Amino acid sequence: MKVGVLSFAHVHAAGYAKLLRGMDGVEVLTSDPDGGSAPAGEVRGSALAERLGVPYAGTYQEVFDWGPDAVVVAAENSRHRPLVELAAKHGVDVLCEKPLATTVEDGEAMVAACREAGVRLGVAYPVRFSPAYAALREAVRGGGTGRVLTVAGANNGRLPADARAWFTDPRLAGGGALMDHTVHIADLLDDLFGDARAEEVYAQTNNLMYEADGVGVETAGLVTVRYDNGAVATIDCSWSHPDHHPTWGGLELQLVGERATVEMDAFGQVVSGFDESRREGVLLPWGSDLDDAMVRAFLHGTRDDSAVQVADGEAGLRSLRIALAGYASARSGQPVRLEG
Template sequence: MNSKINWGILGCGWVARDYVAPGILAASNACLVALSDPDPSAMAAITALSPGMASYTELDRFLQTPGLDAVYIATPNHLHRPLTEAAARAGKHILCEKPMATITTDAEAMVSACRDACVQYGTAFDQRFQARHRALKDLAASGALGTITAARVHYACWTPSDWVPPTQSAHDNWRVDPARAGGGAFIDLAPHGLDLLQWIVGEQIIEVGSLFQRRVFEYPVDDGAVLMGRFENGALLTMNVAYNCPDAFPRRTLEIVGTEAMAIAFNTMGQTPGGSLTLVNAKTGASREVLIPEADDLSPFQSQIAAFSQALLDGAPFAFTPERDLHTMRLLEMASASAGGVRIAITG
């Protein structure tokens, strides 16, 4: 029996080069064997990390790589559906970047394609594997926060129309193209918060509404949004996501408010380990930092690859079902619809 899963990456841009490939190379139960991207220079940046792996500009040749078990899809959002369908038809398991797709019907088709082909599908929400988020989930589940009343997320960045990822010199900024991204700051950033909060609180969000803005940039997608919602258990949620928030500001915060304690995770949302998790006691106001042993504070991408690979090696389902990801897609769509719907304006 195999002791490692052979991975290929479809789409070798920013997230693949800086986080996914290093995560696969670091996971003890995974190997990176093939790459595919229409841009050979994008692949070259990854082959430099581990020379000798196969790289293909043609999808069919990539999918025929001998021994390829699983495919990580890291392309612009509109390609997630056709590439998932092609990889599933070729019998490959799939971990696909968020958002699953630009519209829910595409996401549903992806899940059906994987089910029909008897391959596993997972959405790559790396933040589920951030060590401080896992500690926070355990604290919430243990009752240490008391009755959870509210959850808040602020997740934002600065994304002008000519935005270039931190470690790249040139970039085709598809994120502000509605056809390829499916929207702007909201569809890019809100999926992380919706997924994470439902997982940490341990309840589905069942009601959502939102307002969008185009305040700073002139591109045809939202550059900021607020979302409010309600969990099944009655806890409320608020979220502010933005492309118009200067990177120098505090802009990555997740808070869970309970009757016994409040948890504040700062600089934990994103692609990296680190940040801080602080608990404030409801009776005394005293705060203490939840410390994570250095050895456990791994790249969330590495931990995610290790978890998905292990599920495949064990023949077990991945811990996060496609159905929960479809629920998140439906929430995004409901919230977007409300953003274009009825507004109550105070006029005088």
């Protein structure tokens, strides 16, 4: 199987390339022609490919001339659409980084292009493959919690601009922390609730933590989502972890049902301790590689139809609509209704 990685812009791109390089029966080819426009200090393009030990092509077209079976799009958020449409044009399945796009128009066009070409469009939401989420999902769908009343979710992390400056460029990223982190939990709830749909969004955002540093996008936010099944969810989407926190971030949910309350920590599979030589706390992860599980499911499918599936383009579009409604609400100070 041949798999291309299009762009090294996203912080997860290098991880995808390394995963694919190590998979049996998979050949990988990478390309990052826009890497030269990155700020000084960011390693991209052929230099990053050499560091990762993966083959490199100078243009995206060379990747498609190579004849891939699938591609992973890891470009800046606003540059997803042309690459997804290029994959559709060549009849190639595509796994696209989240969020799907930065506008509903682009997202709808991407979904339509892949549907018309008969290719699969997946969206990279790896937390769907967390064992903790699988247990929570089973508890809810098996009736153990009863009807879901409320969900409190937090997807926090470090300010990502130190690794990739474009995350704080609203033109390329589509926003800041709200765009980056709301969609992960929105997607989990989209999968968890099945046919239930978000109908109203209210959000508040600020930049109090990094205003003095000149960051021009929101770095903290709280998004409240009301669903048509009666559930109400809150999502803390802030870039609130300090620079020297031992992990990049985390994702936690607390779900209250009529019969039980359940909690999950998607990245709780760690051993914690203290390093006396460096005089700092340490966290040593030992758990599942969620990116690996997601990529394998996308490339090879799952044996059990009832198991968690890779988010498709329609699911990616729904989580995008929630994030964009959050921005509209934060601007107006009022709840925003979602159509359909």
